[in-house]
Amino acid sequence: MRTFNKAALVASAAMLCAFSFTSAVSAQDTHRPECFSAAPDNAKVIKYEKREGPYKVAFVNGFAGNDWRVTAIQGAKAWAAREENKAKLAEFTVVSVGNDSAAQIAAIDNFIAAGYDAITFIAVNPTAFSSVIKRAEQAGTVLVPFDNVLDTDAIVQVNENQFELGAMKAEAVVREIEKAKGKVEGSVLEVSGLPGNATDRDNHLGMRSVLDKHSGLKVVQVVGNWDAGTVQKVTADAIATNGNFDGVMVQEGTIGALNAMKNAGHPVVPIGGDAGNGARKLIAEGKYPGLTAAQAPVMSAVALEAAVSLLEGNALPQKVFLPIPNKDNAELKEGTDYFPNLPDTFYTTTGYPNCFPVFTPEELLGQTPDNT
Template identity: 65%
Template sequence: MKPIALTAAVLMAGTIAGSMLLSKPAAADDHETHRAECFAPAPDSAVIEYDEREGPYRIAFVNGFAGNDWRIQAIQSAQAWAARPENAANLEEFDVVSVGDDSAAQIAAIDNFIAAGYDAITFIAVNPTAFEGVIRRADRAGTILVPFDNVLDTDQVVQVNESQFALGRLKAETVMNELGGEADKILMVNGLPGNATDRDRRLGMMSVLEEVDGLEIVEVVGNWDTGTSQRVVADALATHGQFDGVVSQHGSAGTINAMLAADHPIVPMGVDGENGVRILMDEHDIPGISASQAPAMSAIALEAAVALLQGNALPQTIFLPIPQVPAADLEAGVNYFPDLPNSFNTGTGFAECFEPFSPEELLGQSVE
């Protein structure tokens, strides 16, 4: 297998172990890639392509932490993808393991699958800077790596994510459009400090809000957690009074509940895609948008791995379409589900890639 990685770093270094460089550089926007409507290139993304390999394939998903609903649904999405007949036909073997927050344990698990001759491995990196050696070992063994969600600091493998900057910007733009472009005070509920995802989402929000004349932006740290968000938003309301709008990264049900408990007027909100959030938005006629980092991207990483094994060219950095529903389009049983847990994530798939999973299809999967 000869991976062809068209990146500036590779162009400067020449060839890398087990890889072959094409004669000239190509960016994804001027080089035809496979199913661009699904595997959309990030700006200035290079292209990676491998020699075709005959299937069926042995593929593993090495998850890290599995202790929250998002990660559990990511595992269920991967299993649901593998169970669909069109995908099962390409799989000789499919394994899912979770290793916790230990980067060394995740690297060891990936190395074990490489040593066992697996064709491809997808994973959510525990530590995005610790995988340089793994990438070299996978390259020598001919194993394709496809990290997603918490991606790596590398340009040597195909990576799957949504643009966190665009996700933040979408929420802020929607709120300001609802307000006619004018506001005095906006509440911003951020995520986990020091995390690149939190940083990029905040930058996306600020790229809109900083352009609003005279706007006061009150920021609180919600840690992407419903309970924490409810507490810090309650404190912000007690300290700062009323807000014209709210942008929240995640844990937005806590944000909404704090505002309802304080009898705050209904204002436009840019919130996440948890089921309970959409139930509250529809029940209380909250204008704005629900947009999510969808756990179903675990299935897209598997889809990308198979596409690469079949010899297709993909962008090195894939930015998936952001699953989103304007408040006016919320509909019970269609994009939220009153009979399911509030923590269920409504980002059940990407229609641009394949038919989204039904809740029954996901909840029928075991995460043992």
């Protein structure tokens, strides 16, 4: 149990009063709107009292079992290693805690107790963090979740439009099916992500918002956990059970689905997938129609940029939506959109140029995914 003396309670109240909310957002209201653009349904601006740096900042990751999360950690470390950011950081720490929301909350609480100024994190669960948000407010710690965000409007959150991301992939697959058949019919495979996460939920709803409009489509859904090995297994099982599909959509781990299809002698069909290097190489080689669209893992760096901006006293939209990097599969170019000389695990969308210069492959691959 934590106790607070009178002075601490007064300080906490002052920190709570440091929030500034407005009911509408315009370019004049917020810091660097070219980077931190407000989501269409954003209704608040959040601002804290400016504090002097350098700052103690942590990134508390949850699940760490796929290439996306590895790149997210590498991207956070690469951001912290850049000279212009290094000067603002007294300490920078990264930890991964697994899929247990209690473990993640405990890690965040530890950093709050240690006096960290800001904490970014990928939430294990979208609904379990209301108490830790209050504790962070009392302590004056800025929280910025990203990717898997929270069902709250109390703090700044950084994401892409997950519903739109899912819908984009489904629209591309439906469009290519219609182009090939003259109508939208047949069976499609949906490979979803890690259950219980807001990103998985919203991607799924986005896909279904498109697919459910077409009564001639049969949708088979399997759970891939955003892990290429799992995706390969569940795709192979789905093909063995249902036969060939007319289209395939994968939230993350597309290379696994492509390998399963190749091993099964599955024909080339439209693919709506992610932007992993291995996936894009196979798509380009096999001439799979469709779209690769990315939840770019270096969003981790944008969340850190947002956290520091808030500590510096800048106002940001409560709900930040970043642009979705995407490319038509027919337009993928070697050396630009995929890299034969880099590992399949490399993620090809390496930054958001409206926020800061994109990372080079060398910057990202020079960082480890280990706890620090």
